[in-house]
Amino acid sequence: MTQPRWLDSEEKAAWNAFLEASHRVERRVEHHLREQEGLSHPQYEILVRLADEPERQLRMTELAESLLTSKSGASYQIGKLEKAGLVRRSSCPGDDRGVFAVLTEEGMAKLNRVAPGHVELVRSSLIDLLSREQLAALTDALDTVGRGLED
Amino acid sequence: MTQPRWLDSEEKAAWNAFLEASHRVERRVEHHLREQEGLSHPQYEILVRLADEPERQLRMTELAESLLTSKSGASYQIGKLEKAGLVRRSSCPGDDRGVFAVLTEEGMAKLNRVAPGHVELVRSSLIDLLSREQLAALTDALDTVGRGLED
DNA sequence: ACCGGGTTGTTCAAATTCGAACAACCGCTA
DNA sequence: TAGCGGTTGTTCGAATTTGAACAACCCGGT
Numbered sequence: 001m002t003q004p005r006w007l008d009s010e011e012k013a014a015w016n017a018f019l020e021a022s023h024r025v026e027r028r029v030e031h032h033l034r035e036q037e038g039l040s041h042p043q044y045e046i047l048v049r050l051a052d053e054p055e056r057q058l059r060m061t062e063l064a065e066s067l068l069t070s071k072s073g074a075s076y077q078i079g080k081l082e083k084a085g086l087v088r089r090s091s092c093p094g095d096d097r098g099v100f101a102v103l104t105e106e107g108m109a110k111l112n113r114v115a116p117g118h119v120e121l122v123r124s125s126l127i128d129l130l131s132r133e134q135l136a137a138l139t140d141a142l143d144t145v146g147r148g149l150e151d
Numbered sequence: 152m153t154q155p156r157w158l159d160s161e162e163k164a165a166w167n168a169f170l171e172a173s174h175r176v177e178r179r180v181e182h183h184l185r186e187q188e189g190l191s192h193p194q195y196e197i198l199v200r201l202a203d204e205p206e207r208q209l210r211m212t213e214l215a216e217s218l219l220t221s222k223s224g225a226s227y228q229i230g231k232l233e234k235a236g237l238v239r240r241s242s243c244p245g246d247d248r249g250v251f252a253v254l255t256e257e258g259m260a261k262l263n264r265v266a267p268g269h270v271e272l273v274r275s276s277l278i279d280l281l282s283r284e285q286l287a288a289l290t291d292a293l294d295t296v297g298r299g300l301e302d
Numbered sequence: 303a304c305c306g307g308g309t310t311g312t313t314c315a316a317a318t319t320c321g322a323a324c325a326a327c328c329g330c331t332a
Numbered sequence: 333t334a335g336c337g338g339t340t341g342t343t344c345g346a347a348t349t350t351g352a353a354c355a356a357c358c359c360g361g362t
Contacts (some may be wrong), residue, residue: 004267011278014286017293018277022173023219024300033333035301040318042157060341068174070320075342077318097327116181126169127162130292135165137288141281142168148280151174191348211311224349226312231347248310248357309358319348328339 025125032121037114042077044118047086047111050103057102059092086110109112176276183272188265193218193228195269198262201254202223208253210243237261 007015030041037044048091049066050056058066078101081087087105091097103111130138181192188195194282203208203219209217215225229252232238237258243249254262281289 005274007270007273007278010283010286010290011164013294014290015273015277017290018176020171021293021296021300022169022177022220025169025179026173027219028300029198042318061339064341067179068171071320071341072343073319079342080317092340094327095340098291099341119155119157121167122158123156125300126166126296127158129296132161134288134292134295135161136293137285139161139165139168141285142172142290143290144285145172145277145280146168146175149172149179149276193348206325212309221350222311223313223351227348232313246310246358248308250311303362305360305362307359310356311354311356312356314352315350317348317350322344324341324343326340326342326357328337330337331335332333 001024005040028125029118029121033114033118036117039110039114040077042069042073043081043112044114046074046077046081047103047107047114051085051108051111055102056108057090058102060099060101063101064122158282161191179276180269180272184265184269187268190261191228193220193224194232195262197228197232197252198254198265201238201252202259202262206253208241208251211250211252213267214252219283232258235292 007062026041033039033041033044036076042084046063049063050058059116060074060078061071063078064071067074078087080088081101082089088102090100090102092100136149177192184190184192184195190198196218197214200214201209211225211229212222214229215222218225229238229240232252233240237251237255239255241251241253243251278286
């Protein structure tokens with residue numbers, strides 16, 4: 001077998017910075033939403049995805065793909081949100097297998113209530129830490145990565 | 152209450168790119184290590200951290216902090232690695248509360264065996280997707296974020 | 303020597319995640 | 333219309349993570 005192409009010091013620095021930043025940010029966001037707003041980050045993201053839809057609804061599979069999570073994970077979280085009254089399940093006309101997750105009025109209200117604090121946290125965790133140039137370069141690089149890893 | 156400072160489209164793009172890239176990369180790395188090497192990503196990171204130490208050992212608390220995880224999480228994973236023979240626990244001279252996690256020879260051998268495949272995956276998941284300039288800019292931005300979020 | 307506040311690591315219950323297995327359904331083809 | 337490969341969403345068990353609670357320990361001041 002051929003020699004592995006080891007990472008040089010710059011590449012190692014990039015990888016470590018990536019791991020550290022993503023863990024720290026994720027940890028911070030999760031903790032804030034949990035403590036301050038009573039939502040997990042996945043749950044918040046679900047509300048956002050649904051609110052972005054014209055009909056405020058998404059098929060379970062679409063939702064799972066959008067969240068980059070498993071179908072069972074999406075099913076579990078929708079169950080939680082349903083119990084909390086923020087989302088309801090609705091059958092899908094024309095496809096009896098299908099299930100829509102629909103944002104309720106209460107869910108929309110909850111999102112509107114929670115969003116300002118979340119945005120502030122996103123700012124203090126990422127956006128406001130960087131200059132406009134750094135932010136643009138970050139977006140450029142991470143978009144490239146995201147596109148490169150599309151299924 | 153004052154108006155929240157909503158994210159403009161560039162800021163939103165940055166946040167979304169950050170979330171998507173970190174999830175996709177984490178998912179890919181986790182999946183690869185699990186399927187190909189029989190280790191979870193946290194477990195792999197533990198082996199790396201220990202191998203980086205001159206004595207190939209770390210106190211439990213230091214390890215947990217290095218991994219950006221909880222103490223109980225570190226304890227759990229060390230338990231797993233101990234059962235697998237890759238790590239052993241050792242008492243800490245001069246502090247009876249302390250516990251060292253020590254990398255065994257077997258653990259070092261496992262790491263050496265796994266590392267090449269992991270490096271290849273890191274390359275294909277991040278490093279090789281970017282130009283040298285993009286990588287440098289990414290590291291700069293993420294280092295800033297990491298430092299900004301240090302406890 | 304003894305307290306009292308802080309530290310260390312483990313254990314516990316609860317929450318979450320995943321993949322596999324599954325039943326039900328879809329749509330195309332013969 | 334009967335069948336068949338593929339899709340959809342849920343359920344299940346197993347693995348993992350977290351914070352709280354806890355026992356044991358450290359150390360500086362008295």
